[in-house]
Amino acid sequence: MKAVTDSHPKGNAATTYAVNVVLPCLDEARALPWVLERIPPGWRAIVVDNGSTDGSPDIARDLGATVVDEPRRGFGAACHAGLLAADADIVCFCDCDASLDPGLLVPFAAQVAAGEADLVLGRRRPQSYGAWPPHARAGNVALARMLRRRTGLRLRDLGPMRAARREALLALDLSDRRSGYPLQMVVRAADAGWRVRERDVPYLPRTGRSKVTGTWRGTWNAVRDMREVLREEPAAARLSAPLEVNR
Secondary structure, eight states: OOOEEEEOTTSSOEEEEOEEEEEEESSOTTTHHHHHTTSOTTOEEEEEESSOSSSHHHHHHHTTOEEEEOOSOSHHHHHHHHHHHOOSSEEEEOOSSSSSOGGGGHHHHHHHHTTSOSEEEEEEEESSGGGSOHHHHHHHHHHHHHHHHHHOOOOSOOOSOEEEEHHHHHHTOOOOOSTTHHHHHHHHHHHTTOEEEEEEEEEOOOSSOOSSTTSHHHHHHHHHHHHHHHTOOOOGGGOSSOOEEEO
16 A cells, blocks of 8 residues: 655654545446546545446446445445445545545545544535535535534534544444444544544535435435434543534
8 A cells, every 4th residue: 555645734744644535336437437536646545336236346446446345235334344444544535426526635634644633524615506405405504503512513514525544433433324424423523522623625516316415305314314323322431522623
């Protein structure tokens, strides 16, 4: 695995670290070339196929990605399979539908590597009206409010683009394997006193139809899964440090 050498944000010393990018995938053959050509040099792309029937796994392999098969359907199942398959100190997550440019993850990983944040999240900024359907945006706002009541975190988005250290993520013992996985990561990170940061990222119209937010029913199912996550009782051991969120 090739490591990335980047300048330290606070000085001239060089910091060397390895990064894997987990890309959950379900029938994303059209989007994969665009996504994979934007993986930063030296980073390892892990495409987790969640039951595609359009040849996505073969396309990903041909483009140099590591392909992991996760037959159990669910966004969380795919993300966690990728986390388990990762072998880098820092793991990033990004959708595989060409709505987000994985090249934008470079400063996310740099913040984690520099010890300035424990979890960095991408705040999606739509670049066109159709990039983020109104019902999906409304659901996101509602969940952000519920998250604030549950954890105190003042987040503005619960998007899929993020970076953290692999061992720390595994220690969160994430259990959701459906749409609640990204939220559970944030909730348990907050309970553990992690320093959480947000960075703005351009949000583009996805290639193809979303399996979650493409319909009202899909959005409702996702909100239902996330409400279950928010009902979790915080573990006493995760309540010892203050919370911070800055962009």
